[in-house]
Amino acid sequence: MKKINIVLFGTGNVGSKLVAQLLEARESLRQKEGVELNLPVIANSTRAYFQNENQQPSWEADLNTLGFAYKLDDILEYVKKQGYENLIAVDATASEDFVDKYFELIEAGFHIVAANKVANTRSSEFYAGLRKKLQEHNRHFFYETNVGAGLPVVETLRNFHRSNERVTKVRGVFSGSLSYIFNTYCDEDKAFSEVLAEAGEKGFTEPDPRVDLSGKDVARKLLILGRELGLEKEFEEIDIQDLVPVHLNGQSTLQEFQKNKKDLDPVFLNLKKELGQDEVIRHVGELNVALGTLEVKLVKEKKFSAFGALKHADSSFEIYAESYGERPLVIQGAGAGAAVTARGVVSDILQLAEKL
Numbered sequence: 001m002k003k004i005n006i007v008l009f010g011t012g013n014v015g016s017k018l019v020a021q022l023l024e025a026r027e028s029l030r031q032k033e034g035v036e037l038n039l040p041v042i043a044n045s046t047r048a049y050f051q052n053e054n055q056q057p058s059w060e061a062d063l064n065t066l067g068f069a070y071k072l073d074d075i076l077e078y079v080k081k082q083g084y085e086n087l088i089a090v091d092a093t094a095s096e097d098f099v100d101k102y103f104e105l106i107e108a109g110f111h112i113v114a115a116n117k118v119a120n121t122r123s124s125e126f127y128a129g130l131r132k133k134l135q136e137h138n139r140h141f142f143y144e145t146n147v148g149a150g151l152p153v154v155e156t157l158r159n160f161h162r163s164n165e166r167v168t169k170v171r172g173v174f175s176g177s178l179s180y181i182f183n184t185y186c187d188e189d190k191a192f193s194e195v196l197a198e199a200g201e202k203g204f205t206e207p208d209p210r211v212d213l214s215g216k217d218v219a220r221k222l223l224i225l226g227r228e229l230g231l232e233k234e235f236e237e238i239d240i241q242d243l244v245p246v247h248l249n250g251q252s253t254l255q256e257f258q259k260n261k262k263d264l265d266p267v268f269l270n271l272k273k274e275l276g277q278d279e280v281i282r283h284v285g286e287l288n289v290a291l292g293t294l295e296v297k298l299v300k301e302k303k304f305s306a307f308g309a310l311k312h313a314d315s316s317f318e319i320y321a322e323s324y325g326e327r328p329l330v331i332q333g334a335g336a337g338a339a340v341t342a343r344g345v346v347s348d349i350l351q352l353a354e355k356l
Helices: 013-033 059-066 072-082 098-106 124-136 155-164 178-185 192-200 218-228 254-272 336-354
Strands: 002-009 035-043 048-049 087-091 111-114 167-173 277-287 293-302 316-321 329-334
Touching: 002 013, 002 072, 002 336, 013 035, 013 072, 035 072, 035 336, 048 072, 072 098, 072 192, 087 098, 087 336, 098 111, 098 167, 111 336, 124 167, 155 167, 155 218, 155 316, 155 329, 167 218, 178 192, 178 293, 178 316, 192 254, 218 277, 218 293, 254 277
Parallel strands: 002 035, 002 087, 087 111
Antiparallel strands: 035 048, 167 277, 167 316, 277 293, 316 329
């Protein structure tokens, strides 16, 4: 029986779903695949809970009552003392700072699985340094959920690149939040601010919807794909169409934005009026490999195209490659949500386990 020992950092929506899915799948994986997934340590930003070998369904209460303030060294010392092998650190945080700890984790023998996009969107220098450290210590780094949640976008592009397939362009509706907003806005006779409010109530947007509307999250995903194809680009080089009016951007408060979000309505109403009968508005990221350009923008799409026919909060990606000619490879499906993302992390863990 191969034993895999997982240390989870981050107990938010994705981290919580991940623990539930791991505990649920554990017995089946043991019987069918001969893999035992142990989860001896769960940590959030302030507290950690050690449970010899595995957590119980009561882990949240245990973390609150029995967890303690910790430093990373406490965890490294604990797993070393227990003699755990096949160690995987799962980063389910959204922390800018936690990725700095990857180097220490790798040196301590951890492989890494990350839902957190930060490590892959920092400077090219950081990106290359992390891969050098992984290579030096013969460790693996899986992050399929960085783009498209559980959809196999990163792996597909990586395999194309490794096999010398010439990818010429990648287009995608990268954001589940913006997919829902524009799918709904174009289908229904509602003001943009009304649709935006509904998206927030249903949990599709960030607490501050300007995070979604700024296009920066889509830009990060685009940068990750560009780097998979060998492009040496920085975040600052991406051309991003920010949908937030200047007077409501980050210089003003969230309360100001919510109070005045109807200011967005005339802009989007005009865009809607300019549409042909068979057209809809979509928010896309586009990577032109030949030109080395990365753009995040609103476009008009035909209703019956892959992007135009999207429903709910689905994502869709078109990969144009030499072998596929003018017809792109399309990857489409639920590209957002905690449960889908957690399932993608489980998939990454299992793929990594096969290599150990």
